[in-house]
Amino acid sequence: MTQHLAAPAPGTAHTPSTPTDWWRDAVIYQVYPRSFADGDGDGMGDLAGVRARLPYLRDLGVDAVWLSPFYASPQADAGYDVADYRAIDPMFGTLLDADGLIRDAHELGLRVITDVVPNHSSDQHEWFKRALAEGPGSALRDRYHFRPGKGTDGQLPPNDWESVFGGPAWTRTTDPDGTPGDWYLHLFAPEQPDLNWENAAVTDEFRSILRFWLDMGVDGFRIDVAHGLVKAEGLPDLGTHDQLKLLGNDVMPFFDQDGVHDIYRAWRKILDEYPGERIGVAEAWTPTVERTANYVRPDELHQAFNFQYLGTYWDATALREVIDSSLAAMRPVGAPTTWVLSNHDVTRHATRFANPPGLGTQIRTPGDRELGLRRARAATLLMLALPGSAYVYQGEELGLPDVTDLPDEVRQDPSFFRAAGQDGFRDGCRVPIPWTSTGPSYGFGTGGSWLPQPATWGGLSVEAQTGDPTSTLELYRSALAVRREHPGLGAGTDVSWLPDTGEGVLAFAREGFVCTANTTGAPVRIEAPGTLLLSSSEVTLAEDGAVLPADTTAWWSV
Known part of the structure; x- marks a missing residue:
C-alpha cells in the first residue's frame, strides 16, 4: 500500500541558500537508494538510510545529491518502471521519509535532485491497467503506443524496432474476451510500456508531477531517457538488424527526435516558476556532443550528461579530443559541460580502466585491480579539474571495483534475462557499499544486503579508509575541499x-x-x-x- 502526502504550497518548501548558478560547477553525488544504506534492516537500502548518512555526504564535500527512483513500482527494472509518480515504494519508506530527507539535506547545505521517468510507465500504472481492461477503443490506449500487428492475423509486430534490453520492442496483448489483441511499444522491458507524448493527458500529467515534487522542495530532476519521449511520425521501420549496435551512434526513429525539445521548453518554464534555481538534467544518449548541446539551450534544460566523456578510455589523445569537443559544443549555448566516470548503468571506472581498451562500458572481467585503481584515482583528479559540473557515483570515492563474479541466481538486471540484449552486468556496479570494516553487511544495515558483497570489502569501507592519507576516500575529500576553495577549479568554460x-x-x-x-x-x-x-x-x-x-x-x- 502506498502513502500520499499533500505537498506544501508552491514556493514554501525550504531550499538551501547557495550562490547563483550553483549548478554550473556543482559536484553532484548519485545515490542508488537500494544500495546506499539500509535504515530498517531488511537488506534493502531505503530513504531512512540515506537520510541518516547525509552528514557523510556533507563532509565529503559534494554540493548536491541525486537520488535514483524511489517511487511506487513493481521493481521490474529497479524502480525505473513507475506505477505511481507521487508515491514512495514501501521498500524505500514513505512520503514523510522523503520530506524529512529533503529538509535535512537542505539544512546541511545539500541540494536534492530526483529522477523522473517520463519515457515509460510501469505496466502496473493505473492508466495501463485500465487500457488493457477496457480493450480496443479505450481512450486510455492513446496514452501509450498501441498498434495492430502485421501479418494475416496481426501475429507480427507493427515494426522492426528492438528493445534496448534485447528482443522485440513490442508485446502483444490479450483482449478482454481472451483473443489476441493489439501490440504495445516498450523500448525497454515489456513491463515498461512507452508513453505517447502526442497525447495531451500525458503532457499535463507530467507537468503536475513536476510541480508536486518541486512543491516538496526538490532542487531539480534528472530526466531518464530524455532523448526518447518523441517517436518519428508513423513509427517507421529502421531497416537494420543491428539496432543495438547503433544506439547512441545515430539518430533513431525512437531516439533524439527534434520534438523532444518542445517538451523541455515547457518544463523549463515550470522550473523557472520556483525560487532557488531548480534545474533539469538530461540523460540524453545522442550521436554527438553537438546534438547533446541542443538539450541545454538557454530555454531548455540546465545540464546534460556527457556520455562521450564517460565512454573515453584512459588515453591522453582521446581524452584531450573529448574535452575539447565537449567544451566547444556547450560554449555556443552557454551551458556548463558535465563530466562523469561511473553511474548505475555502466561498469565502475576502477574496473573499466583495469582492462584493455575497446571493451566498452560493460566489462565482465576484474582485470588488474591495482592498475585500475591507480588510473581511477588519476582520472578523478583530471575530471574534477575540468570546468563545469562533475558527477560522482556512490562508492567510487571508496575506489570500489565492479563485482564481476555475482552468481546468476542473485542477478536482478532485466537485461541479463533477455537474449541478444545488453550484457546484463549492471548488477555489478549496484552491490551495496561498505561502511564499516566488519559486520554481516559491512555497516550497510543489520539484515544483510540484497546483493552479496565481496569478502574483501571491509578493507574498502568508509571506516577503514577514514583517516588514512593514502586512501581513495581521503583523496576525494581533499580534492573536493581544494575544488571548493580554489577559483581555478570548476568555474568557467x-x-x-x-x-x-x-x-x-x-x-x-x-x-x-x-x-x-x-x-x-x-x-x-x-x-x-x-x-x-x-x-x-x-x-x-x-x-x-x-x-x-x-x-x-x-x-x-x-
Whole structure:
C-alpha cells in the first residue's frame, strides 16, 4: 500500500541558500537508494538510510545529491518502471521519509535532485491497467503506443524496432474476451510500456508531477531517457538488424527526435516558476556532443550528461579530443559541460580502466585491480579539474571495483534475462557499499544486503579508509575541499593546454591553477609549474622539476 502526502504550497518548501548558478560547477553525488544504506534492516537500502548518512555526504564535500527512483513500482527494472509518480515504494519508506530527507539535506547545505521517468510507465500504472481492461477503443490506449500487428492475423509486430534490453520492442496483448489483441511499444522491458507524448493527458500529467515534487522542495530532476519521449511520425521501420549496435551512434526513429525539445521548453518554464534555481538534467544518449548541446539551450534544460566523456578510455589523445569537443559544443549555448566516470548503468571506472581498451562500458572481467585503481584515482583528479559540473557515483570515492563474479541466481538486471540484449552486468556496479570494516553487511544495515558483497570489502569501507592519507576516500575529500576553495577549479568554460608536455601527458592551465596527468605506464619528468596542491600518487619533487609516476594526476597552484 502506498502513502500520499499533500505537498506544501508552491514556493514554501525550504531550499538551501547557495550562490547563483550553483549548478554550473556543482559536484553532484548519485545515490542508488537500494544500495546506499539500509535504515530498517531488511537488506534493502531505503530513504531512512540515506537520510541518516547525509552528514557523510556533507563532509565529503559534494554540493548536491541525486537520488535514483524511489517511487511506487513493481521493481521490474529497479524502480525505473513507475506505477505511481507521487508515491514512495514501501521498500524505500514513505512520503514523510522523503520530506524529512529533503529538509535535512537542505539544512546541511545539500541540494536534492530526483529522477523522473517520463519515457515509460510501469505496466502496473493505473492508466495501463485500465487500457488493457477496457480493450480496443479505450481512450486510455492513446496514452501509450498501441498498434495492430502485421501479418494475416496481426501475429507480427507493427515494426522492426528492438528493445534496448534485447528482443522485440513490442508485446502483444490479450483482449478482454481472451483473443489476441493489439501490440504495445516498450523500448525497454515489456513491463515498461512507452508513453505517447502526442497525447495531451500525458503532457499535463507530467507537468503536475513536476510541480508536486518541486512543491516538496526538490532542487531539480534528472530526466531518464530524455532523448526518447518523441517517436518519428508513423513509427517507421529502421531497416537494420543491428539496432543495438547503433544506439547512441545515430539518430533513431525512437531516439533524439527534434520534438523532444518542445517538451523541455515547457518544463523549463515550470522550473523557472520556483525560487532557488531548480534545474533539469538530461540523460540524453545522442550521436554527438553537438546534438547533446541542443538539450541545454538557454530555454531548455540546465545540464546534460556527457556520455562521450564517460565512454573515453584512459588515453591522453582521446581524452584531450573529448574535452575539447565537449567544451566547444556547450560554449555556443552557454551551458556548463558535465563530466562523469561511473553511474548505475555502466561498469565502475576502477574496473573499466583495469582492462584493455575497446571493451566498452560493460566489462565482465576484474582485470588488474591495482592498475585500475591507480588510473581511477588519476582520472578523478583530471575530471574534477575540468570546468563545469562533475558527477560522482556512490562508492567510487571508496575506489570500489565492479563485482564481476555475482552468481546468476542473485542477478536482478532485466537485461541479463533477455537474449541478444545488453550484457546484463549492471548488477555489478549496484552491490551495496561498505561502511564499516566488519559486520554481516559491512555497516550497510543489520539484515544483510540484497546483493552479496565481496569478502574483501571491509578493507574498502568508509571506516577503514577514514583517516588514512593514502586512501581513495581521503583523496576525494581533499580534492573536493581544494575544488571548493580554489577559483581555478570548476568555474568557467575553457582550459588552456600547455605545449610540449610529452607523449601521453595532459597539462592545462586555469586561473591560478595547472593540472598535469600522466596517462602512460611509466614515470615522466616534467617542469614543476608551481606549488603542488594534490596528487593521485606520490610525486617526487626536485629543483629541476618533478617526476609524475605512471597513471598519475597532479594539481598545482601557480
